[in-house]
Amino acid sequence: MRLAAVVAVAGLVPGCFYTEPLNQRPSARIDGQPSAVVYRGDHVDLSAESNDPDNDPLAYKWRAYACTDAQLGVGAAGGCDQVPYLQGLLKTFSFDVPRLRATGDPAQSVLVDLEVSDTHEATAKPIQQLIIPLGDRGPTVVASKAFHRAYVVDQPVNIFAAVGDPDDGIMPPPALAWTVFSPASQPAFTLTDIANVPADPMHPELAQFGKVLVPHGAGSWDVQIVATDPLGMTAMTDVPIDVFADRPPCLEQVAPIVPPTGQTYPLDQATQFQALVVDDDLDVYPASGDPITGLTTFSWTILPPGGTTRVPVSTTNHVLVDPASYAPGDIVEVRVEVNDRNNRSLAGCAANAPTCSLTGDACIQRQTWRVEVR
């Protein structure tokens, strides 16, 4: 256009021919292309490497588009958003890689256009384009189970999973799939949600979920948790749980001292007979801090002097035996039996046996003191 005007003017002016120098378009390219894999949320710094033969001032116009497949171009189905999510007018162009396209789909590539023009509106050709393929950081998942003294058949086990995704975030969190692998005998189980597990204030980037597993059989259980992000990347963890059948409680410590076979304990003062410590997988004494652990049940009896029937005297962990309630020389048997919520029968032990072990070992559920009142 400008050239035609110059020629026309030159033809009308004899003896004087002046031509304005032809303006040349600038050239440009994009510098700073990332050499490493770029992930959503990463920061990218680009700059324009440009040159104008006429040394005209240059103008820059950057446009960044979030895309699924940037090769398909802007506006195409499966391509890039119609509208750039960021534009720039400086020689440099910095941006955070978007997590999502305008459609809400995860961004999988970014298309960057750079248009450079001089003051004569000559534009570098072709328009520079940079396609940044985006990697996908997979989700993270960490799981744990509530700590108990033991994991017992039919007793609930709380399992928690903390899930995150560095590039997709947790709004919404990655999808979780919980799979229970039961022991070979394939006992039944239930797996139910724990509602509204609070986030860890120290790790707000993680979402917490929980489930309650109630295993109805003994053996090695495994709860597999798979987290999947919107692009299908997965992370997996598992929580092994060795589940045992309930075992009988064990009298660990008693007071006073138990006399050896054939001997008697000399009761010369009012004395608390006590089960000081009972160990069990479910019901212990004294109380533990575990909310699913209960308290041992106790049954104290006394066989009075010359008696044949034991008299129940206490259902706590102790009974006070006072020699003032007897005569010197009286022989009294004080007995404690312990049980847990499964209320086992000690009928298999002879009634006159001073101790009873349902497991035939050092774990006893009955202790008897033969006492001589002094």
Place this chain on the structure above:
Amino acid sequence: MKRLALVLLAACGAGGDSHGIQPDGNASNDAAPGDGAGCQIVPVFNPPHPVADATAPVRAEAHVFGNAGVPMFTWTVHDPTGQPVTLTPESTDGSMVDFLVPVPGDYPVVVQVSSGTLCPDLTTMLHVSQPGAHTADYRVRITPPSGAGAPPQDSIIQVMGGADVTRDLVLDPGLAINGSVKNGATGVAAYLRFMPVSSPTGYVEVFSGAGGGFSTELLGQNHQVLVVPMVPGLAPALLNWTVQTTTLDVSAGNAIAGIVKDGSGAALAGAQVQFTSNGVPSTLATTAADGSFTVRTSLATSATFDVTVAPPSGRGLPTLTATGAFGANVTIQYANTAACSLANTPVKRGATAEPGAAVTVVGTLASAGTIGGAAAQGTVRIAATADGTGKLGAVLVPRGALSAVVDLGGGDLSLSALDTSACPAQTINAPTPSVVSGTIVDGSGATLVGGLVEATPVGDLAVAGVPQLVTLSGGNGAYSLQLATGGHYDVTFSDPHAHSAPLSLADVTAGGVPTTALLGKALKLSGGVSVIGNANPVIGASIQVFPLTAGPSTRPLGETASTQTSTYAVGIPDPGAM
């Protein structure tokens, strides 16, 4: 150091740590600072016993001994909830900082020092009291499991009210003791009760075998040992024991002979006679057909004894007791009062006969005979059972103002007066039990579900052998107790999880049991459990907290067991604050 039953590294209200806290609230090491034992940090707090205050800071200053170079200090302080505390440096090298202690409790303090010498970090606990806090002393009894490498031991701790308390329980490993009980050269099977001189109620019991040998663990301090031989003819004895003692000698001791006569002056055969002095019993003797007896005592026969004579059953006689110095020959004489027969005495509730009712006649008679010429008190405990018509058989009882405890089964107990002074024909009335209902409220003011109510009979009911009553509060904290009308009980309301302090009522009747049982506030006493010189954890040790004056019949105020990680936590009554 060995004499300490228990090293509590945080006495007198200051918290504890592995370095120990002196009663002035400042930490120290066993080795004296600067004695060449290596680099040591010693913090000093001012005030040493701070009280919670939102405006007045506590100044902490660290002194370093045994280092080379210029030390630089880094402090970390957390409040009782675990939140970091803001520190204000008060010296250029950081050796001095100020911080506020607005809430009571234990503040963990860590001091790190960088210098030319490697200096171990110091971790200590600064206990901050509630303003106006009361103090209370408790006896803590630790019974480690066998194999833990330490004997049972007691210690006294002082607790300030209003804030949880951290105390590490560091157990004295004591000494492994092997010894024997002998009569001359002959080994003797015996019961042994080793009572530390410093805390006699924190005793250790053991039986010696047939050959007299025994093994146990004891604190390395002097003990008194009650030895009760299990073989006839040898007198129980109270002996002194030191770490050098290997043999405990017992013998037949001294003989005290005598005769027991009934009210008519006839010999009483089959009575049990025992003498006891200062907790040391004699042998037991049963009177022969001529009423004679001989007991053996390790004490001089001139000593003052409590004498107990239990009559043979069926004679309608009380048990006689008297205290005095009776010498080596004692005549025991029952009062010349004919017994009263309860034959055909009906047992009724209202107008209804009670067949099969179990009746125990109990009571105390001020003068039921003489022992060595001194008046003897009589204690009556005689059982009878009603027949199918609800009448008692020909059971003899002493004459006097007595009581009848009637057990109709299923916890249906009653107590009624039974005056046999004139031995009239009379009816034993079994009043309807008193049902006490109420609510247990915990230390925070909420109703307590699963609260424990224990009613332990005292007085006549205890003499009759009535068992303890136990119940748990229901879903709304409600409890219900069925007590013998007119009977006396010690009643305790408690939280099995020890989040509140127990409420104990001594010697009350049904009318004295509160319908709203308010438990006191509790504070948490917690820390680690370890044995000096032993890196193994102490798992399953029984830890009981008692009032200071507790005896063997006293229930603990709180109890727990040490965990798999060798820690403990127990609720104890909060002494509170003004």
